[in-house]
Amino acid sequence: MTAAEATTEGPGVRAMLIASVPALLIGAGSALVLWVIDMLAHGLQHWLWDTLPAQFGASSTTPWWIFVVLTAVGLLVGAVVQFAPGRGGVDSATVELNAPPPPILAVPSIVIAVTLSLAGGVSLGPENPIIAINSALAVTLLAGMSKVLPPQLVILLAISGTIGALFATPVAAALVLTGTVGAMRGPGSLWDKLFLPLAAAGAGAVTMHLLGGESIAFTLEPMGEIQPMYLVLGFVVAAASAGVGILAAWLFPYLHRAFHSLKHPIVFTTLGGAVLGVLGIIGGPLTLFKGLNETGELLTHPDAYSAGQLALFAGVKVVALLVAASAGFRGGRIFPAVFIGTALGLLGYALIPGIPIALAVACGVMGITLAATKDGWMAMFIGVVLVGDVTVLALLCIIVLPVWLLVTKAPELVVHPAPHEKAQVAS
Structure with missing residues (x-):
């Protein structure tokens, strides 16, 4: 051998x-x-x-x-x-x-x-x-x-x-x-x-x-035949969504440091809960919780919300995600990001003439998930599964490339503690 x-x-x-x-x-x-x-x-x-x-x-x-x-x-x-x-x-x-x-x-x-x-x-x-x-x-x-x-x-x-x-x-x-x-x-x-x-x-x-667990798979109107213009329209939505993710990742460590400067978890997590309560009042019940059922609500009734409402949902959820993650609550950032991407995708569908709803939502989810996880496979997978239309995969495989260039050097949606902070966590 x-x-x-x-x-x-x-x-x-x-x-x-x-x-x-x-x-x-x-x-x-x-x-x-x-x-x-x-x-x-x-x-x-x-x-x-x-x-x-x-x-x-x-x-x-x-x-x-x-x-x-x-x-x-x-x-x-x-x-x-x-x-x-x-x-x-x-x-x-x-x-x-x-x-x-x-x-x-x-x-x-x-x-x-x-x-x-x-x-x-x-x-x-x-x-x-x-x-x-x-x-x-x-x-x-x-x-x-x-x-x-x-x-x-x-x-x-x-x-x-x-x-x-x-x-x-x-x-x-x-x-x-x-x-x-x-x-x-x-x-x-x-x-x-x-x-x-x-x-x-x-x-x-x-x-x-x-066991009858939850699923992230939904069904939207199929995209139909691929048209060259879809690449441009999809990139616009994905890039805008990724931009929101990049901005959130840039703000994340500052907000995390601000909450943790209060020293005691019972203080800063309670404060975080109060801020989340105010945000919940502003955005309404649809902006609460992890976001999976709420994503389903958006996709089940995609024409029930105005562009202004969708922008409000996405904006409130971004801030709520940052506050919750910064204030010491225990949980992941992918599911809320999917809700944000869905709202941004539907916003793109409402504002951009000619873009299919399945492509808009898939690109909205892919953009912010790519920025949040720095994982192209995960971003494309969630985008395709969420809308239930495998036809969008071919377009996502191309659109993800320029969007990756936008996010690859951007900060991650994770806080890297300073050495003395790591020592405190370990203790």
Whole structure:
């Protein structure tokens, strides 16, 4: 065997089959954890926004109730972050999806913090905390299998399974992790290295489907035949959306520093909740929560909102996302970004004559997701799946290239703490 052949020879079939069993279990378990937390959050949400306000002669749309609930949720999350063992895990604003897992001791406090945020109307998604929870559980439960599944691989499988469950398809995990897996040292082709993560992601996606989990797939009017002008029109929408994401990423660290200068989480998270309450009053209930159901509402009735309303929704949601992420709430930034991109896409559809609605929405979502994640695969995937029209993929593959040139040197939508701040977090 030549040296080149030796470096490309992957793991044996038997080894992959053996390792696929725990990979499938990790994927299914990751989906189950996500589903349980979703159910807890939905139950609490129903009580907070439907049952409880009726006792005070209010409803979920009453302005003062929106303010009270979000302020109270800020107080409770702040108390968890300041006083509970594990302190709600690492600040979600400072980590990517593939962050190292927290200590197992932190898991209960992360569960409480993310459940409160999801139920209370905070403009953050579940992705970062759920991945942290699943990674910590998987590493702890499979500690005795380190010879078969090293801890780093277990973490990768937990991330894969969670992403598969979040987006209800293993394709999302494959696209997100292609770069990570491709950079891993060791023998084998890319598909050898993707085999176990795809098994975990597939198990997570199937389990979530069986449990009746949410989906990001909607259906809009098909685009029809491709026309050359669509490239220009789509780029305008995608570039504008990416510009909004770039501006948000530039403001993010300043806002984060301002909130954290108050030192105590119970103070700055409560303040953040109050600000979110005011924003909720301005933007209305459609600008609350993680944004998936609200995205569906926009796409179900795309002609029900004026250009001014869509601009208001997008603007309020951008500020709400930045405030929530800066003020110590635990949650991810992808789902709110999808809502913002959808609103911007519909705004483009309302203002630009001749652009198909499916292309406008796909480009709006792709632009801001690209700016937020710096991941072209993820941005295009969400754009296509959201509108339910695979025809737009060919155009997105071209439009993404100039938009990437706009975002590649722009700041990320993540806060990088200074060295002394990292030391404080670690302690």
